[in-house]
Amino acid sequence: xxxxxxxxxxxxxxxxxxxxxxxxxxxxxxxxxxxxxxxxxxxxxxxxxxxxxxxxxxxxxxxxxxxxxxxxxxxxxxxxxxxxxxxxxxxxxxxxxxxxxxxxxxxxxxxxxxxxxxxxxxxxxxxxxxxxxxxxxxxxxxxxxxxxxxxxxxxxxxxxxxxxxxxxxxxxxxxxxxxxxxxxxxxxxxxxxxxxxxxxxxxxxxxxxxxxxxxxxxxxxxxxxxxxxxxxxxxxxxxxxxxxxxxxxxxxxxxxxxxxxxxxxxxxxxxxxxxxxxxxxxxxxxxxxxxxxxxxxxxxxxxxxxxxxxxxxxxxxxxxxxxxxxxxxxxxxxxxxxxxxxxxxxxxxxxxxxxxxxxxxxxxxxxxxxxxxxxxxxxxxxxxxxxxxxxxxxxxxxxxxxxxxxxxxxxxxxxxxxxxxxxxxxxxxxxx
Amino acid sequence: xxxxxxxxxxxxxxxxxxxxxxxxxxxxxxxxxxxxxxxxxxxxxxxxxxxxxxxxxxxxxxxxxxxxxxxxxxxxxxxxxxxxxxxxxxxxxxxxxxxxxxxxxxxxxxxxxxxxxxxxxxxxxxxxxxxxxxxxxxxxxxxxxxxxxxxxxxxxxxxxxxxxxxxxxxxxxxxxxxxxxxxxxxxxxxxxxxxxxxxxxxxxxxxxxxxxxxxxxxxxxxxxxxxxxxxxxxxxxxxxxxxxxxxxxxxxxxxxxxxxxxxxxxxxxxxxxxxxxxxxxxxxxxxxxxxxxxxxxxxxxxxxxxxxxxxxxxxxxxxxxxxxxxxxxxxxxxxxxxxxxxxxxxxxxxxxxxxxxxxxxxxxxxxxxxxxxxxxxxxxxxxxxxxxxxxxxxxxxxxxxxxxxxxxxxxxxxxxxxxxxxxxxxxxxxxx
Ligand SMILES: [Ca+2]
Ligand SMILES: [Ca+2]
Ligand SMILES: [Mg+2]
Ligand SMILES: [Mg+2]
Ligand code: NI
Numbered sequence: 001x002x003x004x005x006x007x008x009x010x011x012x013x014x015x016x017x018x019x020x021x022x023x024x025x026x027x028x029x030x031x032x033x034x035x036x037x038x039x040x041x042x043x044x045x046x047x048x049x050x051x052x053x054x055x056x057x058x059x060x061x062x063x064x065x066x067x068x069x070x071x072x073x074x075x076x077x078x079x080x081x082x083x084x085x086x087x088x089x090x091x092x093x094x095x096x097x098x099x100x101x102x103x104x105x106x107x108x109x110x111x112x113x114x115x116x117x118x119x120x121x122x123x124x125x126x127x128x129x130x131x132x133x134x135x136x137x138x139x140x141x142x143x144x145x146x147x148x149x150x151x152x153x154x155x156x157x158x159x160x161x162x163x164x165x166x167x168x169x170x171x172x173x174x175x176x177x178x179x180x181x182x183x184x185x186x187x188x189x190x191x192x193x194x195x196x197x198x199x200x201x202x203x204x205x206x207x208x209x210x211x212x213x214x215x216x217x218x219x220x221x222x223x224x225x226x227x228x229x230x231x232x233x234x235x236x237x238x239x240x241x242x243x244x245x246x247x248x249x250x251x252x253x254x255x256x257x258x259x260x261x262x263x264x265x266x267x268x269x270x271x272x273x274x275x276x277x278x279x280x281x282x283x284x285x286x287x288x289x290x291x292x293x294x295x296x297x298x299x300x301x302x303x304x305x306x307x308x309x310x311x312x313x314x315x316x317x318x319x320x321x322x323x324x325x326x327x328x329x330x331x332x333x334x335x336x337x338x339x340x341x342x343x344x345x346x347x348x349x350x351x352x353x354x355x356x357x358x359x360x361x362x363x364x365x366x367x368x369x370x371x372x373x374x375x376x377x378x379x380x381x382x383x384x385x386x387x388x389x390x391x392x393x394x395x396x397x398x399x400x401x402x403x404x405x406x407x408x409x410x411x412x413x414x415x416x417x418x419x420x421x422x423x424x425x426x427x428x429x430x431x432x
Numbered sequence: 433x434x435x436x437x438x439x440x441x442x443x444x445x446x447x448x449x450x451x452x453x454x455x456x457x458x459x460x461x462x463x464x465x466x467x468x469x470x471x472x473x474x475x476x477x478x479x480x481x482x483x484x485x486x487x488x489x490x491x492x493x494x495x496x497x498x499x500x501x502x503x504x505x506x507x508x509x510x511x512x513x514x515x516x517x518x519x520x521x522x523x524x525x526x527x528x529x530x531x532x533x534x535x536x537x538x539x540x541x542x543x544x545x546x547x548x549x550x551x552x553x554x555x556x557x558x559x560x561x562x563x564x565x566x567x568x569x570x571x572x573x574x575x576x577x578x579x580x581x582x583x584x585x586x587x588x589x590x591x592x593x594x595x596x597x598x599x600x601x602x603x604x605x606x607x608x609x610x611x612x613x614x615x616x617x618x619x620x621x622x623x624x625x626x627x628x629x630x631x632x633x634x635x636x637x638x639x640x641x642x643x644x645x646x647x648x649x650x651x652x653x654x655x656x657x658x659x660x661x662x663x664x665x666x667x668x669x670x671x672x673x674x675x676x677x678x679x680x681x682x683x684x685x686x687x688x689x690x691x692x693x694x695x696x697x698x699x700x701x702x703x704x705x706x707x708x709x710x711x712x713x714x715x716x717x718x719x720x721x722x723x724x725x726x727x728x729x730x731x732x733x734x735x736x737x738x739x740x741x742x743x744x745x746x747x748x749x750x751x752x753x754x755x756x757x758x759x760x761x762x763x764x765x766x767x768x769x770x771x772x773x774x775x776x777x778x779x780x781x782x783x784x785x786x787x788x789x790x791x792x793x794x795x796x797x798x799x800x801x802x803x804x805x806x807x808x809x810x811x812x813x814x815x816x817x818x819x820x821x822x823x824x825x826x827x828x829x830x831x832x833x834x835x836x837x838x839x840x841x842x843x844x845x846x847x848x849x850x851x852x853x854x855x856x857x858x859x860x861x862x863x864x
Contacts, residue, residue: 133606159690160631165621169692170602174565174784184658186781189597199592203729226616258591260601261693268781297635349618349700352606
């Protein structure tokens with residue numbers, strides 16, 4: 001199949017090809033009200049302006065719902081459900097298509113182009129969803145194994161439950177921020193000498209500030225208290241994916257996390273990319289995840305359905321002296337459990353979901369040394385420094401470091417479905 | 433000091449004396465729109481109707497903000513801040529007071545009484561706040577010790593971090609429900625024989641369904657990402673307290689919780705009482721909590737301030753055959769950390785708070801056998817059954833059991849500041 005071509009000039013290397021059509025929230029200097037847009041090449045298509053200019057003239061099903069594009073979050077659009085996401089995305093593709101069916105709507109409508117197309121560099125991006133609850137899973141098998149080896153050795157690396165259920169914990173929705181938000185190094189309680197007795201913590205800036213390369217998945221359909229979502233229905237609840245960096249304070253985590261799990265070591269900040277890539281856009285890249293050699297219980301059995309995505313992921317670190325190094329590359333298929341399995345397990349006891357809830361995949365690491373999704377793994381908890389371009393090295397993050405996650409799928413025909421970037425710069429800890 | 437007396441007829445045993453003035457959300461058959469009310473004796477005072485009928489005529493400061501009383505949650509009222517809560521509460525007390533300063537406003541205004549006073553039994557109660565994030569702590573020292581003894585023996589009962597920081601975990605905001613909501617027994621993964629190898633879980637209804645007697649505390653002031661709330665300022669952020677039952681599935685918890693903490697074993701349901709008792713109403717009952725024999729770090733040091741409350745708590749169990757037994761009585765002062773300390777610790781790394789966020793205290797148990805706040809402790813994980821009125825006994829909860837939490841402070845003058853009740857009835861697990 002030849003790639004879809006647009007009458008707009010889109011660089012072939014753009015994450016936002018006509019095969020993508022992600023959704024996000026923009027504002028501009030001229031119009032500071034946050035509103036819905038899609039990204040196409042180097043442009044945002046302002047869907048609020050597009051709707052107001054009758055851009056949806058040839059899609060009657062969306063017309064009673066066009067106010068969703070004037071909202072400051074994607075929640076209302078998401079709540080319309082997957083069939084509506086599909087027709088909206090395909091309609092937007094059709095009006096951007098070279099030799100498309102409706103050239104009068106947009107291609108030949110210069111007034112509407114004028115009002116609705118905005119260079120991406122003029123857009124301020126906002127958090128795409130209002131997040132009710134955020135849950136972070138731990139489905140990256142290689143990551144869980146590598147971290148387990150560090151702390152418990154290879155025999156006991158994985159806990160007995162690990163392959164039977166997607167291990168996860170409730171995260172802090174209020175601390176999820178959009179790409180570009182500065183990340184202040186957290187203060188917290190730390191044991192400077194973990195072997196000394198009695199154990200006496202100090203209050204200190206985190207010395208082991210780390211990243212976690214993850215995918216985030218937004219929910220578009222509510223579920224009721226007491227009513228599990230069956231595995232066969234779970235995909236209907238999934239809106240789309242973003243990149244997610246679960247910044248982690250390893251020294252704070254080590255002291256606080258027994259017995260109830262990570263807490264302030266996580267909830268100081270979690271960064272997501274601004275463009276939600278719809279599940280439909282990812283469907284051509286569906287693949288199997290990692291093979292689970294434990295047989296999962298029937299309620300989690302996907303019956304060999306391809307529920308993972310072949311997304312190429314990368315992590316780069318840019319120092320304060322502006323040298324960038326790619327410190328990790330891997331694929332999103334390195335997960336033991338899929339988002340449908342996570343949702344189904346999460347609801348098995350009756351936990352309800354709201355539109356806008358966020359699931360994190362857990363840190364995604366490949367099997368090889370070049371594909372580790374956090375510094376804890378790469379540096380073996382600080383023992384082996386990572387070498388950077390320009391001669392610096394890192395055990396953990398320094399103030400001024402910028403971390404950038406990217407993710408992209410490359411189709412057989414060369415069409416790219418990408419996520420843009422998910423970045424954050426480390427600012428010094430607050431002096432207390 | 434003589435107790436305050438109202439011109440309304442209030443039973444002396446009522447939780448809702450004129451010394452209380454809690455805030456909640458009601459609706460009625462006649463007016464199904466949820467709105468703000470206070471409780472006084474056996475009546476609700478509908479503050480939406482009261483404001484519309486010019487009941488706030490003599491409180492000019494609230495007048496620009498009266499729309500807060502027509503909202504379906506208390507968030508907007510809470511966001512007005514503690515000084516405004518104080519004047520509103522005192523004003524409502526003044527208009528209810530025998531020989532009060534403004535008899536024309538209400539006491540002699542039968543039309544307004546007609547429209548604004550509603551028997552509590554005609555009110556449907558709603559969740560009082562829209563909860564952004566919910567965090568559950570573990571500050572009940574005796575509970576943590578007793579549970580630690582069960583699983584690790586007396587030498588290692590408390591983890592090394594326990595006295596240095598308020599241990600807590602992020603909970604699931606979407607699963608917090610108002611008193612009276614049925615509680616469906618969760619299904620989940622359980623190890624029927626924890627000693628068998630290899631460990632093979634089954635999907636099963638929870639066999640060890642338990643309660644946790646806790647207090648909940650609502651936040652009324654936002655804090656910013658990256659900006660900790662100093663211990664001396666933390667009280668300004670606290671709106672009021674409710675009773676909280678953190679229903680817990682012990683068998684599911686045992687299998688899932690390593691290493692990231694409790695998850696589906698908690699997030700199937702958490703019940704809170706509907707009336708938020710303002711911090712000001714509790715101030716006369718301020719007291720010290722449990723002495724911490726570890727010296728806390730300065731950022732948590734309350735400098736001997738009385739930051740706990742002498743609230744008498746009880747748990748009763750009513751069987752399907754309608755026999756009730758009080759299974760626990762204790763005091764809310766059995767906490768090692770206060771809500772200001774929890775908030776300060778929670779924000780030390782920069783975690784932001786929103787109005788409506790909820791903090792749970794952790795299970796509150798007294799030192800004595802009669803004061804244990806959960807069945808896990810009372811029955812030593814099912815080994816010693818609790819004897820009930822009517823001859824039944826319980827290791828854990830059975831279908832049809834109703835659990836009712838109560839909490840009340842009794843002033844020197846006999847005036848009661850109480851919470852009403854926090855109840856839930858166990859429904860059978862869903863057949864999967
Ligand atoms: Ca993570
Ligand atoms: Ca609890
Ligand atoms: Mg939430
Ligand atoms: Mg939340
Ligand atoms: Ni009304």
